[in-house]
Amino acid sequence: xxxxxxxxxxxxxxxxxxxxxxxxxxxxxxxxxxxxxxxxxxxxxxxxxxxxxxxxxxxxxxxxxxxxxxxxxxxxxxxxxxxxxxxxxxxxxxxxxxxxxxxxxxxxxxxxxxxxxxxxxxxxxxxxxxxxxxxxxxxxxxxxxxxxxxxxxxxxxxxxxxxxxxxxxxxxxxxxxxxxxxxxxxxxxxxxxxxxxxxxxxxxxxxxxxxxxxxxxxxxxxxxxxxxxxxxxxxxxxxxxxxxxxxxxxxxxxxxxxxxxxxxxxxxxxxxxxxxxxxxxxxxxxxxxxxxxxxxxxxxxxxxxxxxxxxxxxxxxxxxxxxxxxxxx
Amino acid sequence: xxxxxxxxxxxxxxxxxxxxxxxxxxxxxxxxxxxxxxxxxxxxxxxxxxxxxxxxxxxxxxxxxxxxxxxxxxxxxxxxxxxxxxxxxxxxxxxxxxxxxxxxxxxxxxxxxxxxxxxxxxxxxxxxxxxxxxxxxxxxxxxxxxxxxxxxxxxxxxxxxxxxxxxxxxxxxxxxxxxxxxxxxxxxxxxxxxxxxxxxxxxxxxxxxxxxxxxxxxxxxxxxxxxxxxxxxxxxxxxxxxxxxxxxxxxxxxxxxxxxxxxxxxxxxxxxxxxxxxxxxxxxxxxxxxxxxxxxxxxxxxxxxxxxxxxxxxxxxxxxxxxxxxxxxxxxxxxxxxxxxxxxxxxxxxxxxxxxxxx
Numbered sequence: 174x175x176x177x178x179x180x181x182x183x184x185x186x187x188x189x190x191x192x193x194x195x196x197x198x199x200x201x202x203x204x205x206x207x208x209x210x211x212x213x214x215x216x217x218x219x220x221x222x223x224x225x226x227x228x229x230x231x232x233x234x235x236x237x238x239x240x241x242x243x244x245x246x247x248x249x250x251x252x253x254x255x256x257x258x259x260x261x262x263x264x265x266x267x268x269x270x271x272x273x274x275x276x277x278x279x280x281x282x283x284x285x286x287x288x289x290x291x292x293x294x295x296x297x298x299x300x301x302x303x304x305x306x307x308x309x310x311x312x313x314x315x316x317x318x319x320x321x322x323x324x325x326x327x328x329x330x331x332x333x334x335x336x337x338x339x340x341x342x343x344x345x346x347x348x349x350x351x352x353x354x355x356x357x358x359x360x361x362x363x364x365x366x367x368x369x370x371x372x373x374x375x376x377x378x379x380x381x382x383x384x385x386x387x388x389x390x391x392x393x394x395x396x397x398x399x400x401x402x403x404x405x406x407x408x409x410x411x412x413x414x415x416x417x418x419x420x421x422x423x424x425x426x427x428x429x430x431x432x433x434x435x436x437x438x439x440x441x442x443x444x445x446x447x448x449x450x451x452x453x454x455x456x457x458x459x460x461x462x463x464x465x466x467x468x469x470x471x472x473x474x475x476x477x478x479x480x481x482x483x484x485x486x487x488x489x490x491x492x493x494x495x496x497x498x499x500x501x502x
Numbered sequence: 503x504x505x506x507x508x509x510x511x512x513x514x515x516x517x518x519x520x521x522x523x524x525x526x527x528x529x530x531x532x533x534x535x536x537x538x539x540x541x542x543x544x545x546x547x548x549x550x551x552x553x554x555x556x557x558x559x560x561x562x563x564x565x566x567x568x569x570x571x572x573x574x575x576x577x578x579x580x581x582x583x584x585x586x587x588x589x590x591x592x593x594x595x596x597x598x599x600x601x602x603x604x605x606x607x608x609x610x611x612x613x614x615x616x617x618x619x620x621x622x623x624x625x626x627x628x629x630x631x632x633x634x635x636x637x638x639x640x641x642x643x644x645x646x647x648x649x650x651x652x653x654x655x656x657x658x659x660x661x662x663x664x665x666x667x668x669x670x671x672x673x674x675x676x677x678x679x680x681x682x683x684x685x686x687x688x689x690x691x692x693x694x695x696x697x698x699x700x701x702x703x704x705x706x707x708x709x710x711x712x713x714x715x716x717x718x719x720x721x722x723x724x725x726x727x728x729x730x731x732x733x734x735x736x737x738x739x740x741x742x743x744x745x746x747x748x749x750x751x752x753x754x755x756x757x758x759x760x761x762x763x764x765x766x767x768x769x770x771x772x773x774x775x776x777x778x779x780x781x782x783x784x785x786x787x788x789x790x791x792x793x794x795x796x797x798x799x800x801x802x803x804x805x806x807x808x809x810x811x812x813x814x815x816x817x818x819x820x821x822x823x824x825x826x827x828x829x830x831x832x833x834x835x836x837x838x839x840x841x842x843x844x845x846x847x848x849x850x851x852x853x854x855x856x857x858x859x860x861x
Contacts, residue, residue, distance in 0.1 A: 212607040222602040229595055321685060323594075323618040332624060411595045412621040422593055459596065463588060463603045471859075 192435020192443065196450035199479070203457040210464040217341045223460055224345035225336050225411050227453040231349060232404035233423045234430035234452035235445055236287075239397040241431050243373045243390055244440025245294070245301035247397050250404075250427045251420030252312035253286045257405025259316040262325025262415025265332075272331055279409070280402040286312055287398015291391040301394075309420065316417035325415040335410040348407075349449060357445040369393055373440030429476070430455050454479070525803035529844035530651075530795060532806030539649050541635060543802025547583040548610040550793060553600045555617040557589035560834045563858040564786035565615070565640070568839070570856035571848045572790035581797055584609075594618040598625050604634070611635040611796035613789065619643050635799050639792040640784065646807055649799060651792045653784055654810040655688050659695025659740075661813060662761025665780040666736040667699055669759040674706055678727055680713040680720050680739035680746050689715075692740050696761075709734070713742050721745030728753040736760065741783065743768045744833065747775070764814065767833025773821045782815035785838020787848060794844060812843045 187194050207223065208215045233250050240247035257279045264275030286308070293304045335344055360366045368389040371379040380386050408419065434451025436443025458476055524530060524538055532538075552569045556562060566587055572578060573585040586604075590596040594617040604612050605628060612634060616622060622636075622643050629636050630647075639651035667674065679696055682689035693710075700708055711727050713720035720742035728734075728749060736759045739746045743762035748771075757777055762768050764783035772781060788811065795805060816826045816837075823829050827837055828850055840847025 211603070216606065218606045219603070222599050222606065226595065226599045322687075324620050329624060329627075336624075408595060411598060412618065413624055414594075414618060414620040416594060416618050416621070419593065422591065460599070460603070463586075463600060464607070 190444075193447045193450060196434050196447055196454060200450050200454050200457065203454060203461065206465065207457055207460050210461070212464060217338050217343070221336070221338050221343040221345070223457070224343035224349070225407075226460065227456040228345035228349055229404060229408050229411060230423065230426055230430060230452040230456050231449045232352075232400050232407060233427040234434065234448040235352065236397045236400035236404060237427035237431045238434075238436055238443065238445055238448035239369070239393045239400065240301060240305075241428075241436050241438055242369050242440060242443060243393040244376070245390070245394070246305070246428070246438070247287075247290065247394070247401075248302060248305040248424055249286065249290060249309035249312055250397070250401050251422065251424035252309035252316070253283050253398055253401030254405040254408060254423050255417050255420040256286065256312040256316040256319075257283045257402045258408050258412075258419060259319040259325075259415040259417055261406055261409035262320060262327065265327040265409055267328070272328055276406060279406045280399060283402015283405060284395050284399040287395040287401065288391070290398065291394030294394060295387045295390050309424070313417060313420050316420075320415045320417045323414055323416040323418070327409050327413040329413065332410045332413045335407065345407075353446055353449070361444070365389065365392055370441050373442075375441075426455060427452070433479070524806050525798050526844075527806075529791070529811070529841060530798070530805050530809045531812060533654065533808035533810045536806045536808040537646065538804050539799070539807050540802065540804035541799055544610060544800045546581050546797075546800070548581060548797065548800055549584040549608065550582060550796060551586045551588070551604045551609050551612045552789060552793070553597060553604070553612055553614040554587065554589040555597055555615055556592050557858065561784075561786050561836060562589075562615075564836050564838075564853065565789040566858050567853045567856040568787045568848060569613075569789040569793060571852045572793050574852075574856070578797075590617075592617055594621040598622070601625050601636070602628065605629050605632045608632075609634055610800055611637060611793075613637045613639060613792040613796055615640045615789075616643055617641075635796055637792045637796045637799070639788050642808070649795060649805050649807055649809065651788060651795055651809045651811065653788070653813050655691035655784075656695040656698075657810065658782060658784070658813055659692035659738075660698055661695075661782055661815060662738045662780060663696040663699035665817065666738060666759040666761050667703060669778050670736060672703065674703060674735040676707045676709065676731065676734050678724065678731075678734045678737045678746075679708060679710045680724060680737065680742070681710055682713065682715040682740040684712060689740065696738055713739065713745065715741035717742040717745035717748075719745065721749045724749035725753060728755055734758060736779075739763065743781075744771060747771045747777070751775070764837045765833065766827055766831055766835040766837055769816070769821060769827035769837055770829055770833065772818055773823070773827065776818070778818050780815055780817050781821075781837070782813050783836070783838055785811075785814050785841065786836050787814075787838055787840045790848070791841055791844055811841050814838050814841060814847075 211219055213219050233254060236250045237247055260282050261279045264278055265272055290305055290308055293299060294301050338344055339347060368384050371384055372386055372389045376386055430452035431448045433454055434447035436448055455476060458479060554562060554566060569587060573582055588600055590600050597617050601612050602625060616638050619641060626636060626645060626647055636648045637651060642650040642652050677700060681693055700706055709727055709731055711723040713723055724746045733755060737746055738761040741763045744765060744767045757775060760777050760779040762781050764781050769781050791811060799805060821827060831850055
């Protein structure tokens with residue numbers, strides 16, 4: 174693709190990534206408010222607390238993104254987190270080698286959960302919403318078998334390494350950067366990355382262009398599971414314990430986050446960066462209540478309002494479409 | 503560093519054992535075999551926060567109101583520079599973040615009801631480094647590094663069972679036990695307390711049902727138990743006792759001694775029907791005691807590491823409308839409005855004047 178240079182290049186970029194730009198601006202305003210109302214201001218400690226909260230939901234939103242972009246949905250994101258968190262509470266302590274193996278095993282367990290979802294969806298030809306609702310119960314059941322009551326331990330040095338800061342920069346933000354620059358931007362240009370969008374936009378067209386739609390869908394749900402596993406792993410680092418009861422909140426919030434980040438639930442539109450931004454926005458709103466005087470009981474109301482406004486802005490596309498038929502395409 | 507911390511903790515603990523006299527032991531009573539903790543005194547007034555988890559039931563709402571009522575009392579107003587309440591929902595990561603936020607903001611003490619009792623070791627270390635005192639209560643932690651406030655659940659169970667057996671003169675043939683939510687340490691300890699009394703009664707048949715601490719569930723399971731087993735000599739219930747009483751009334755069961763919880767509606771029924779026995783429970787005013795303990799620690803006093811508060815209780819002959827139950831208030835109001843050994847219990851007006859919102 175050839176892009177014009179200079180000023181119009183910037184405008185062009187903003188226009189083609191309108192949803193991400195809106196999400197980014199909202200996030201910056203909210204973060205400024207949070208830091209502005211925090212008595213301690215923009216210190217490393219405050220930024221670290223904020224970034225840890227955001228990254229947990231951010232990774233869950235990445236998981237949801239891969240399901241949604243291929244026109245699916247994953248109701249097992251929270252359940253995968255609960256299961257991998259409980260597995261982590263057994264494997265993330267002991268020798269350095271043991272912990273390294275444990276981290277790989279936790280993420281692999283998440284990917285396996287996702288692969289299972291994908292296999293049932295692709296070969297069982299069942300709607301993702303039904304499959305993941307069922308597997309979510311299975312994953313939570315397994316998590317409860319592992320940890321009937323919260324417990325277990327995660328090595329504190331490992332947990333501190335993942336949740337504190339490196340030279341004043343919160344580790345969680347470094348991980349976010351790695352996800353975006355080392356994974357997403359290169360990945361998006363691969364055949365698989367493009368295939369996700371092709372499949373999400375029109376399965377028929379993708380199939381007729383010779384894309385292996387079954388493989389793409391399997392890969393998308395496996396990636397969703399993998400990011401669910403990463404979210405569970407990071408949750409383990411933050412809480413240093415295993416808890417099978419965490420699923421409910423994260424599944425719904427991950428869906429809210431991707432919608433907020435401009436990922437369309439009808440598939441094919443949106444980016445991982447948008448999903449991350451949506452998650453960061455939701456968690457920043459949650460952080461606002463500490464010192465801005467917003468009552469926590471009114472917080473769901475605020476989250477809902479911001480969600481509604483964000484969707485309304487995204488929906489303004491309708492007004493700009495040259496042909497009303499485009500809206501329904 | 504770890505070793506140093508451990509040895510200093512041991513020094514504190516052993517010093518505590520030697521003196522044995524902690525601050526106001528009639529209120530902050532030590533649990534058996536607990537150590538003691540004290541910090542260097544700090545100049546007031548203090549910045550205090552209460553980080554609640556879940557806020558969706560009457561008990562939690564009343565705990566928030568009790569904390570606010572404590573902060574509004576004239577004897578406490580001057581000690582407080584700032585007092586904040588937040589409820590973060592059932593997410594331990596969010597609760598850790600909330601506590602971290604208050605540590606970062608330089609708060610002197612944070613009280614909280616833990617969402618997950620095993621998740622707080624790292625935040626305890628960060629609080630220690632920053633000089634913020636943490637006082638968990640109600641759902642306490644698996645740690646011996648901070649002062650924790652609770653009632654002895656074992657003693658609560660023992661009290662109910664002992665009272666009904668005393669009324670029966672130590673002899674009974676069949677007793678009904680309505681247990682709480684299974685798989686939970688509180689349920690386990692309350693049941694063990696009841697069993698410690700009942701197991702020693704010769705020839706006693708103990709029928710156990712699971713009431714989930716819920717009035718509706720209790721009513722159903724007690725109705726079933728009455729249908730299957732006929733009459734009982736006594737009933738002990740962990741919580742949701744109004745359901746047990748209603749089921750017995752519906753089945754035409756005679757009035758027998760009961761050990762019940764402290765909800766207003768339960769005491770109203772007890773008084774109305776003339777049920778002999780005792781009403782006692784975990785009091786939501788514990789949130790205020792946790793704040794009182796936090797201030798005591800900030801002022802340099804020594805407290806037991808695990809505090810078992812004196813259980814607020816009333817026997818049926820001491821029931822008095824307007825004093826220990828309130829016919830004008832909702833049945834769900836919890837009569838645990840305070841611990842008389844600590845400070846004068848809150849009046850219902852003091853509590854109901856407080857909003858359950860964050861401040």
